[in-house]
Amino acid sequence: MKNVGPEAPADATYDVIVIGAGPIGQNVAARARAGGLSVAVVERELVGGECSYWACVPSKAMLRPVVAVAEARRLDGAREAVSGSVDAPGVFRRRDRYVSDWDDSGQAQALGDMGAHLVRGHGRVDGPRRVSVATPDETIVLLAAVHAVVVCTGSRAAVPDMPGIAEARVWTNRTATDTSSVPARLAIIGGGPVGVEMATAWQGLGSAVTLIAREARVLPQFEEFAGDLVGASLKDAGVDVRHNTTVTSMRRPSPSGPVTLLLDDHTEVEADEVLVAVGRVPLTGDIGLNTIGLTPGSWLDVDDTCRVRGVEGGWLYAAGDVNHRALLTHQGKYQARIVGNAIAAQAAGRALDTSLWGRHAASADIHALPQVVFSDPEVATVGLSAEQARRDGRKIRVVDVDMSSAVMGARLYADDYQGQARMVLDSATDRVLGMTFVGSGVTELLHSATVAVAGQVPVSRLWHAVPPFPTISEVWLRLLETLQAGEQE
Ligand SMILES: Cc1cc2nc3c(=O)[nH]c(=O)nc-3n(C[C@H](O)[C@H](O)[C@H](O)COP(=O)(O)OP(=O)(O)OC[C@H]3O[C@@H](n4cnc5c(N)ncnc54)[C@H](O)[C@@H]3O)c2cc1C
């Protein structure tokens, strides 16, 4: 946990002060340093943040062996080679390797190597352009004399207030990704990406999982067929999926005994552990927002350059989860590049380009947001779903392709391939507004769709983008053919 990097300046004054060294804070620092600015980064826990140690990285390290085994079991000839169950200790060792045993010295060193000054401690805004840092030994004050303070403090798991929850000692994403023993029965509350990915992982590791989803299908924020296919597959894997219900109370009468959950349909679920996966809350409750007239505990409201609205002088920025534009690492890092570039441009006296798709506007947050859920089958989506586009009042055409029958590459990828793709087109411009793929192996397909959406590629040009045979990418051709057949009817 030692500090690395350049010596602190004697007057503690920097061009840019970043609070929070998750992936987003690290990227803001990198862009600001690339722009020639001096940077201090304040981190109270591990450099690398939630993503590196308790979210994206460990969860994907745990999921991959589980999904690889499930995929092998779906291939004639390979199935016979998979005789046993997933080796949970081996999976935990793999995860521990990817999180460097929760040691951040490598990432701290990388900050130092880029010339940023790492300050270990809890950071709080302390009036305009000032940040106080409570270190283990003292409180120090850092000044961003001319330029900016960037809040990148991220989020933590929301834990609902309900009777018995304190005694139940529920798991959050932290426990779900750093535990090295497999509970015999795991109840998961919430059918969003965390609930679905962790149900996939822990069922595969040997737990009997019950997934309690409030809506009619899991992954309710995506196209309906995504939730239908993933929900059916979870059930096939043995997960007990309960829909349209939630937990009203829980009790764990003995600290070493089981937990009983009472559901609002008056049924009960008994489990050995309970994971709460019902969304996130911003880490802004104790970062001094009151000293500049903002509300502690709120998401930070920003413009397209990620500058916080309502702060006199425009010196405060917020990027990543904390601004609630997109709770995804890659998208927060995109915001970080925009923030860092904007601060560096202003420091050099250059004008900002904040027009749509301009260098200093996070336009993709709104128009081309990509996300992958690493379930089995995978869900990969970018831009608008059909429902979102209709809600926006757009006139659209929707093209669907059943990947289980129409795409030779998919059929070769897995026997009895289950998958579907949807393209949402703007009727007026014939440009792609959104794409969703569900199926094995679709995650690596997503960037083709992201390029089409962000690049506003018209359908007439997509015909010239030829997918190799026999790959899953041939789904693009099937989508175009289906569209054309519909036009000729
Ligand atoms: C289980 C799970 C799986 C996920 N999987 C994916 C995925 O596969 N892909 C994806 O794109 N996204 C995924 N996400 C979302 C992703 O983790 C977040 O979007 C990402 O971590 C946000 O990065 P951040 O830098 O904004 O915040 P964080 O990663 O939370 O980092 C914030 C940092 O700020 C520090 N901090 C907070 N307050 C202070 C303070 N006052 N002073 C000093 N330091 C402070 C924290 O200690 C932390 O290090 C997942 C989330 C979860 C929960």
Ligand SMILES: NC(=O)c1ccc[n+]([C@@H]2O[C@H](COP(=O)([O-])OP(=O)(O)OC[C@H]3O[C@@H](n4cnc5c(N)ncnc54)[C@H](O)[C@@H]3O)[C@@H](O)[C@H]2O)c1
């Ligand atoms: N692969 C990825 O990209 C990935 C993976 C995991 C998480 N994440 C991100 O992290 C964030 C958090 O994910 P999440 O799944 O915790 O949140 P979420 O908000 O996406 O989903 C939570 C789900 O829980 C439900 N819910 C809320 N309160 C409930 C209650 N009391 N009882 C039952 N259900 C309830 C919600 O209706 C929702 O369906 C998301 O923004 C997500 O995109 C991304």
